[in-house]
Amino acid sequence: MNDRIDVTLPGERSYPILLGNGLLGTPDLLEAYTGNQALVVTNAAVADLYLPQVRRSLVSVDQVDVVEIGDGETFKTLDTYAAILDALIDKRHNRSTTVVALGGGVVGDVAGFAAATYQRGVGLVQIPTTLLALVDSSVGGKTAVNHSAGKNLIGAFHQPRAVIADVGVLATLPEREFRAGLAEVIKYGIIADATFFAWLESHMDDLLSRDPASLVDAIRRSCEIKAQVVADDEREQGRRVILNFGHTFGHAIEAVTAYERFLHGEAVAAGMVMAMDLSVRLGRSTDQDAERVRRLIERSGLATETLDVDVEAMLEAMGMDKKVMDGRLRLIVCDGIGAVSVASDVPEQTLRQAIALGR
Ligand code: NAD
Ligand code: GLY
Secondary structure, X not given: OOEEEEEOOOOOOOEEEEEEOOOOOOOOOOHHHOOOEEEXXXXXXXXXXXXXXXXXXXXXXXXXXXXXXXOOHHHOOHHHHHHHHHHHHHOOOOOOOEEEEEEOHHHHHHHHHHHHHHHHOOEEEEEEOOHHHHHHHOOOOEEEEEEOOEEEEEEEEOOOOEEEEEHHHHHHXXXXXXHHHHHHHHHHHHHXXXXXXXXXXXXXXXXXXXXXXXXXXXXXXXXXXXXXXXXXXXXXOOHHHHHHOOXXXXXXXXXXXXXXXXXXXXXXXXXXXXXXXXXXXXXXXXXXXXXXXXXXXXXXXXXXXXXXXXXXXXXXXXXXXXXXXXXXXXXXXXXXXXXXXXEOOOOHHHHHHHHOOOO
C-alpha cells in the first residue's frame, strides 16, 4: 500500500511525499506535477539503474530531456549548476517546465538550485535514491551548491511540487551509503519521538536487511517528523535548527578530515554521540539515554569510538560553523530521548570534554 505524507506550507507551496515500494515506473505517477516539458537531472550510475522507470512515469510529458552530472560531492558546484541551466536554455524549456531530480542529495541539491533560479523559479520534483535523500535532503526545500570556501554557501529555498519516495531504490544502494543514511533516521527518534527511537531499537536488524516494510515504516516516520518541523519553520528562523542535532560536531569532523575520511552520515553519527555526551555533562540527559544512542548507532554499523580527530582543530572548525550566531556557538542538546533544545552557553571546557568523549 502506498502512503502520502503532506508537507503543509503557506500559499501554493504545500506538497505531498508519495511513499511506497516499487512506485517508479507507474505511468501516471508524475502527471499531476509536470507540464509538457521536463528535464531529468541525474548521474550515470543512477541513470543506468532507474532512468528507464522514470521515463515510463513521464509518458504524458511531450518533451523529456536528460542531463547527467558527475558523481559525488565534488560535482556540487557552480559549474554543474551552469551546465543544467545551459541544458534548459539549449532545449528551450519554458517557465512551465519541471526539473526532475533523480539521485542522492548531490543531484537533489544542485538540480533544486537550478529549478529555484531558472526563469526565477520552475517546478521541481524530487526522486531521492539514497536513504539520506529519502529522509532528509529531498524534503524541506533547501537547495545549494558548494564554494571553495565552504559547503552549501550558495543556494536558495525552493520547495518541490512532490517527492517520490520509492524504497525499492534502496536495494542497489552500497552498504556504506545505506548505513550512513541510518544516522539521520536515528536522529529523528532522538530529536522528536522516543517511541520511534524504541521502534528503531527493536527493528534495526530488519532495517539492516533492507526489509521493504520496515524501510517504509522508518522512512514514513522520519518524513513525518521532518515535514512537521519544516511546516513549523520553513526558513530556519527557529525550530528547524533542531534538525541539526549532532551536525555542528559532524560538520567539524568532516572539515578537519578534509571531507575525505567520512561520509556525512558517519560524521553525524559520531557527532550525535558527542552531542549526547555534552547533554549528559549539562545535566539535560541521563547516562542511560547516551548509552542507548551509542548502542543503536553502533548496531547500525556506524563508528562511535573516538575518531582520532584533533580536539583543538574541531573546536576551531566549530567556531566557523554556520550555526554560530552573535559570536556564540548554539548547540542542539538532548533533553532526554525524544526532545531537544538549543544551548548557547556551553563552557568551552565542557565542549572539549564532549568532543574527546571523556578521554
Ligand atoms: P550522493 O548524492 O553523493 O549519493 C551517494 C552515492 O550513491 C553516489 O555515488 C550515487 O551515485 C550513489 N547512488 C545514489 N542512489 C543510488 C542507488 N539507489 N543505488 C546505487 N547507488 C546510488 O550522497 P547523499 O548522501 O545522498 O547526499 C549528500 C548530499 O546531500 C550532500 O551534498 C549534503 O550537503 C546534501 N544534503 C542536503 C540536505 C538538504 O536539506 N538539502 C540535507 C542533508 C544533506
Ligand atoms: N537538513 C537540515 C534541514 O533540512 O534543515
